[in-house]
Amino acid sequence: MSRDYVLQPFRSPVQLQIDYAKELNPQQYAAVSSAPGPSLVIAGAGSGKTRTLTYRVAYLIEHGIPADQILLLTFTNKASKEMMRRVNDLLGADLRDLWGGTFHSIGARLLRAHAERIGFRKDFTILDREDSRDLVKACLGDPGIETTDRLFPKADALVDMLSLAVNKYASMAEAIAGDYPQFLPIGGRIEELARRYAARKRESNVMDFDDLQTQCLRLLNEHPDVLQRLQHKFQFILVDEYQDTNTIQGRLIDQLAAIHKNLMVVGDDSQSIYSWRGANFRNILEFPQRYPGAKVYKIETNYRSTPEILQLANAAIAPNKQQFAKELAAARKSGTKPGIVPCSDAGVQAAFVCQRILELHEEGVALSQIAVLYRSHFHVMEVQLEMTKRQIPFLVTSGMRFFEQAHIKDLTAFLKLTANRSDEIAFKRIALMFPGVGAKAAEKLWAAFQAQIRMQELEGAAAADARSRTLAACLQRAGKAAPKKAERAWAQFTTTISQIEPLVGKPGEMIQILIDAFYADYLKETFDNHRHRAEEVEQLGVFAHQFADLDTFLTQLSLLTTAETDDRNSNKGEEDRVRLSTIHQSKGLEYDVVFLIMLCDGLFPSGRSLDTSEGEEEERRLFYVGITRSRNELYLSYPLLRYAQGQGEMPQMQSRFLIDLPADLYEEWNLRQSEFGGY
DNA sequence: GTTAGGGACGCCGGT
DNA sequence: CGTCCCTAAC
Numbered sequence: 283m284s285r286d287y288v289l290q291p292f293r294s295p296v297q298l299q300i301d302y303a304k305e306l307n308p309q310q311y312a313a314v315s316s317a318p319g320p321s322l323v324i325a326g327a328g329s330g331k332t333r334t335l336t337y338r339v340a341y342l343i344e345h346g347i348p349a350d351q352i353l354l355l356t357f358t359n360k361a362s363k364e365m366m367r368r369v370n371d372l373l374g375a376d377l378r379d380l381w382g383g384t385f386h387s388i389g390a391r392l393l394r395a396h397a398e399r400i401g402f403r404k405d406f407t408i409l410d411r412e413d414s415r416d417l418v419k420a421c422l423g424d425p426g427i428e429t430t431d432r433l434f435p436k437a438d439a440l441v442d443m444l445s446l447a448v449n450k451y452a453s454m455a456e457a458i459a460g461d462y463p464q465f466l467p468i469g470g471r472i473e474e475l476a477r478r479y480a481a482r483k484r485e486s487n488v489m490d491f492d493d494l495q496t497q498c499l500r501l502l503n504e505h506p507d508v509l510q511r512l513q514h515k516f517q518f519i520l521v522d523e524y525q526d527t528n529t530i531q532g533r534l535i536d537q538l539a540a541i542h543k544n545l546m547v548v549g550d551d552s553q554s555i556y557s558w559r560g561a562n563f564r565n566i567l568e569f570p571q572r573y574p575g576a577k578v579y580k581i582e583t584n585y586r587s588t589p590e591i592l593q594l595a596n597a598a599i600a601p602n603k604q605q606f607a608k609e610l611a612a613a614r615k616s617g618t619k620p621g622i623v624p625c626s627d628a629g630v631q632a633a634f635v636c637q638r639i640l641e642l643h644e645e646g647v648a649l650s651q652i653a654v655l656y657r658s659h660f661h662v663m664e665v666q667l668e669m670t671k672r673q674i675p676f677l678v679t680s681g682m683r684f685f686e687q688a689h690i691k692d693l694t695a696f697l698k699l700t701a702n703r704s705d706e707i708a709f710k711r712i713a714l715m716f717p718g719v720g721a722k723a724a725e726k727l728w729a730a731f732q733a734q735i736r737m738q739e740l741e742g743a744a745a746a747d748a749r750s751r752t753l754a755a756c757l758q759r760a761g762k763a764a765p766k767k768a769e770r771a772w773a774q775f776t777t778t779i780s781q782i783e784p785l786v787g788k789p790g791e792m793i794q795i796l797i798d799a800f801y802a803d804y805l806k807e808t809f810d811n812h813r814h815r816a817e818e819v820e821q822l823g824v825f826a827h828q829f830a831d832l833d834t835f836l837t838q839l840s841l842l843t844t845a846e847t848d849d850r851n852s853n854k855g856e857e858d859r860v861r862l863s864t865i866h867q868s869k870g871l872e873y874d875v876v877f878l879i880m881l882c883d884g885l886f887p888s889g890r891s892l893d894t895s896e897g898e899e900e901e902r903r904l905f906y907v908g909i910t911r912s913r914n915e916l917y918l919s920y921p922l923l924r925y926a927q928g929q930g931e932m933p934q935m936q937s938r939f940l941i942d943l944p945a946d947l948y949e950e951w952n953l954r955q956s957e958f959g960g961y
Numbered sequence: 962g963t964t965a966g967g968g969a970c971g972c973c974g975g976t
Numbered sequence: 977c978g979t980c981c982c983t984a985a986c
């Protein structure tokens with residue numbers, strides 16, 4: 283196969299608008315102006331990693347590389363948006379053509395374009411974690427998978443196992459042998475389950491999050507024409523947070539970069555915190571071997587934090603054995619020493635955090651520049667209560683994702699079914715909303731509905747416009763299988779579907795019709811906090827209006843997180859709120875003041891991680907990530923007593939990570955009972 | 962045989 | 977806060 287291809291000439295430096303050498307430090311400049319070819323940028327926390335990447339993109343574009351031939355991969359939508367914004371600011375040009383996005387969103391985009399090649403339809407829908415679990419549950423009833431013995435894992439655990447298996451690019455059998463040896467005796471049934479789950483996904487024309495990567499890789503491996511086209515298209519590929527890529531992502535990148543080899547990966551081994559979802563450390567460690575001649579750039583000057591915070595960070599990570607040798611050098615002037623704050627219990631800790639925040643706010647620190655970070659979602663309960671009491675505005679950027687809330691999922695189930703009539707999970711979710719319909723009736727309705735669809739197809743679905751009426755008609759006829767109680771609701775439902783079916787180009791209107799037709803009433807009957815939920819549902823409608831295509835809307839929505847939808851609100855002037863977040867979600871962000879709370883042994887490091895030495899080292903890196911979020915002030919606190927499930931008040935040991943810190947690097951705060959008592 | 966509602970218990974992390 | 981299991985009601 284041959285293909286004409288024109289390489290754009292590099293522009294002479296005279297035409298450049300940006301003075302790269304002046305705006306960057308020498309280390310950053312070296313990376314940004316790197317000649318084409320593979321390069322690895324090791325960039326420590328706060329050293330201007332994002333800056334380097336954004337200037338690199340600008341540099342490429344100013345040198346005549348067309349934006350649509352640059353692929354910029356990140357892990358979170360937030361990071362992606364931030365980079366696109368910064369490149370935009372730099373160049374003052376519209377970069378809609380640039381291929382920037384998360385691994386998952388880019389994967390979804392490529393799969394939409396080529397779904398038929400790998401046995402899916404292009405209108406496939408995406409399963410979130412809960413949907414995956416439901417589908418696994420449905421498979422558990424299948425023949426060949428007897429689950430009567432008590433030791434058979436629950437659906438949740440099975441989803442984790444299936445996911446880890448694909449993300450490590452191992453078969454289920456290998457995953458069981460490697461990571462779950464306790465299940466070897468029932469390995470055969472788990473493998474059968476994995477096969478059934480994959481088959482059910484295909485029948486339903488749905489993909490889970492992992493499929494957005496694995497199916498993409500399969501597409502490239504099995505269809506050389508697609509691979510070659512993309513290999514030629516993407517002249518330059520840039521990857522952020524490379525230390526957290528897994529084997530699948532590593533291979534995807536290697537495949538796409540195989541021809542031009544203009545691949546720049548940026549990362550920091552000290553911030554690798556995702557091995558539990560299959561991140562493969564070796565991608566970054568062995569990059570120089572995989573790409574002989576790769577240039578390696580190190581950026582070690584930290585512009586973010588005070589020397590005091592940096593010293594503490596360096597000391598915190600020091601006990602780890604597996605790391606590239608490096609020491610962050612401070613560029614800033616001296617500030618205050620980090621504080622370690624023992625508290626008598628979690629309530630006192632919350633009171634301390636709140637009082638200190640109010641003081642800082644008085645001193646002029648914006649609330650949005652203060653973050654409370656923690657290991658696990660439930661660690662922040664008391665702080666939330668206390669902030670509510672004291673009327674401190676806060677934004678929780680952790681916990682359940684916007685899309686995963688029941689009311690949002692209810693509504694999108696209708697849209698999903700409209701987009702993809704094979705979506706069994708969406709159908710059953712809708713069916714269960716009708717009075718008198720439970721699991722059994724939902725199953726019957728689904729069977730009846732499928733039978734109707736098949737009949738329609740046999741009768742000659744040739745006429746394209748007749749197709750648009752098929753869904754509503756099939757639903758109506760399938761409704762005969764519904765219990766008496768549900769008849770009226772079902773009739774209304776089919777009418778509504780017939781109204782929204784033609785509106786696939788206007789998802790916002792679809793949602794409004796659904797709300798008006800019956801979802802508003804359903805909310806009132808079903809939930810105590812229906813007012814709040816109704817608002818969010820309306821908000822979903824507003825959000826949907828920006829999309830002119832149902833598939834795109836649904837894809838975007840399922841890849842969104844709480845943080846990003848909340849940011850949407852903050853545009854309305856609500857941004858002055860304290861950030862409450864897990865450390866994982868704070869990655870890549872920075873704040874003037876950081877509180878790291880609940881630093882108890884067993885909570886952080888989490889008890890579960892301590893089985894392996896790798897686990898403890900990863901926790902330590904997470905601790906390091908938390909510390910290095912802070913620019914000016916850092917507080918490390920822990921309760922001496924904690925209310926534990928079923929055990930009442932339990933004495934707590936401070937985290938081993940605190941014990942490891944040299945005493946001259948921090949100040950110990952003693953809370954006086956008179957100020958913090960009474961909780 | 963099914964569904965709906967109440968009570969007990971358990972929690973790592975994210976696309 | 978949400979899931980699972982039990983029991984009452986249909």
